[in-house]
Amino acid sequence: MLKEFRENYKNNKFQFILTDLEGKVIESDQTLFKAEKGKDLGEIHPFFFSIADIIGPNRKKTIFHCVQLGNSxxxxxxxxxxxKQNGQFLIAIENLTEHYVSYQSIAQARNESIIDSELILLKNHELEERERFKNDFIQNFSHELRNPLTNIIALTNILQRSQLDDEQSNILNVLKDSTSNLKLMLEDVLSLAMISKGKLALNPTVFNFKQLIEFLKLTYNTRAKERGLIFTITADESIPEYIEGDRLRLLxxxxxxxxxxxxYTPNGKIILYAIQxxxxxxxxxxxxxxxxxxxxxPEEKLETVLESFEQLGNTEGVGLGLSIVKGLLNLMGSRIQIESTSGKGSHFFFDVNLQFPLHNPEKETSEKTSKKNTVQKQKKYKVLLVEDNEGVQTSLLKSLIDTGDFFIDIVSDGALVMQEIVNxxxxxxxxxVNLPNITGDQLAKVIRGFPFKNIKSIPIIGITANSYKAQIKAYKKAGMNVVLSKPFDDKELLTNIYKLLK
Incomplete structure (x- = not known):
């Protein structure tokens, strides 16, 4: 059986042709193609025209691989x-068509795979570049917005303390609401960039959960009424009063x-609930x-509504809210879930694991803190304000002067700070932090390294348009006691000043 198989295989795969030195066929087994006796082999296929020249007088044997014999x-x-032997050419032809076709297919598939991989790498690189550009743009843009926003907040607070008629008060309230919305939008945009870069970290603290709920109730009752909506809050009484978590991010x-x-609610009601x-x-x-x-x-929008800049219809806003929610909950080890019916309403909810202290913090903590922050006003304190932006200079100067507690000197060049402090x-x-010639954190290092105690121990409050946690930590490590990210209001500033002076 094996002999028969070998003979069949040989007959299907091989052809042997014997020619004279001029290429005329002497004998052939006709297995693969017809080669008649006495016929010039070059007439059967052009490949064989040059056999005599290739072999030459001195060569006895040669092999050609992957020869395509063509239509004939x-x-x-x-x-x-x-x-070449005994004045004749013995030509052995092995049919490897299937082998070479298979090899070519494999090689082509491999090359296509390599090309696809290269295209994927290029596409990923392009996407990474786009993401890097987007995040850098957001960071730089928000950085530039913080100075004018700080000025607006400070000057709005100053105006609020002045004598205003009813019309001016109403205009000021609109201005404050717009500023507050702009500040929240700025924080959302920056949070999105920080989440994308993996630089946003949670900062868990113990906070009063019931006060958080009351704050939301007060805030959204007012907003809902302005739109003719009903806003209600329900919260389990069994939920601990004090919770440990990142209050700012949960809020x-x-x-x-x-x-x-x-x-997205033109009429009807909105319910915020908390269940244990x-x-x-x-x-x-x-x-x-x-x-x-x-x-x-709509059902087709459920998958994309959590993406950045996605909105339903023509509404105000930039479509960041739900994307921020998704990113923040992911940091908390949770995820947003959605139940919605087009035309009837939506239900957004999430489950989150938190901790709570076994013993509630003293309720007098806030009173003790306020007492610590109270400064005896029997004297005025000398403040060195180091700021190169004239608008921020004006707003901060006005906020400090209005208290009646401070004498203020202003320096706009970092190089002049040490001269002022020493003299x-x-x-x-x-x-x-961002000053001409020398940065604020570098100055803080110099001040902390000064040999005289009255200089090296001066309290330093840093103000910055940067808000990444790592940056704030670096500024404090350089020697700043407190770092405030713009925009901040004068209440936050004064609270920290009084605390450090105490």
């Missing part, structure tokens, strides 16, 4: 071995959900959610 030989791809999630509900799912030892799992009777979300005595330094 039924598109064969073969290996050819030519041997950011809830305000974005409430803002989103108000934006589980409680064990000092851990609690809460479900927080917002329901509305708004326009709802004059100051109680506190209020210093921008």
């Amino acid at each position: 030989a039924e598109e064969l791809t073969v290996d050819i071995e030519i041997t 950011q999630v809830l305000t974005n959900l409430c803002d989103n509900a108000i934006k 799912n589980q409680r064990r030892a000092n851990k609690v799992n809460l479900r927080l959610g917002v329901k509305d009777t708004g326009i709802g979300i 004059k005595s100051y109680d506190i330094v209020l210093m921008d």
Whole structure:
């Protein structure tokens, strides 16, 4: 059987041709193509025209690989071995068409795979470049917005303390609301960039959860009434009064959900609720959610509504709210869930694991803190204000002067700071980080390294348009006692000043 198979295989795969030295066929087994006796082999296929020249007088044998014999030989791809002996050419032809076609397919598939991989790498690189450009643009743009926004907030607070008639008060209230919205939008945009870069970290602290709920109730009751909506809050009484978590980020999630509900609810009601799912030892799992009777979300939009800059219809805003919610909840180990029916309303909710202290903090903590922040006003304090932006200079100067507690000197060039500190005595330094000639954090290092105690121990409050946690930490490490990110209001500034002076 094996012999028969070998003979069949040989007959299908090989052809042997014997020619004279001029290439005329002497004998052939006709296996692969017809080669008649006495016929010039070059007439059968042009490849064989040059056999005599290739072999030459001194060569006895040569091999050709992957020879395509063309239409006359039924598109064969073969290996050819030519041997010269006894004044004749013995030509052995092996049919390897299937082998070479398969090899070519594999090679082509591999090359296409390499090309696809290169295209994917190029596409990923392009996407990375776009993402890097977007994040850098957001960071730089928000950085530039912070100075004018700080000025607006400070001057608005100053105007509010002045004598205004009813019309002016109403205009000022609109200005304050617009400024507040702009500040929140700025924080959302920056948070999105920080989440994308992986630079946003949670800062868990113990806070009063019931006060957080009351704050939301007060805020959104007013906003809902302005739009003719009903806003209600329900919260389980069993939820601990004090919770340990990142209050700012949790508030950011809830305000974005409430803002989103108000934006897309033309009439009806909005419900914010908090439910205790589980409680064990000092851990609690809460479900927080917002329901509305708004326009709802079409089914085809449910997958994309959480992406940046996605909006439903023509509404105000930039479409960042739900994207921020998604990113912040991901940091908290949670995820947003959506139930919605187009035209009937939406329900956004999430479950989050938090901790709570086994013993509630003293309720007098806030009173003790306020007492610590109170400064005896029997004397005025000398402040060195280091700021190169004239608008910020004006607003901060006005805020400090209005208290009646400070004498203020202003320096706009970082190179002049040490001269002022050495020649004059100051109680506190209020210093921008981004200064001409030498930065504020570099100055803080120099001041802390000074040999005289009255200089090296001067309290320093840094103000900056940067708000990345790593940057704030670096400024404090350089020697700044407190770092305030723009925009901040005068209350926050004065609280920190009084605390350090105490």
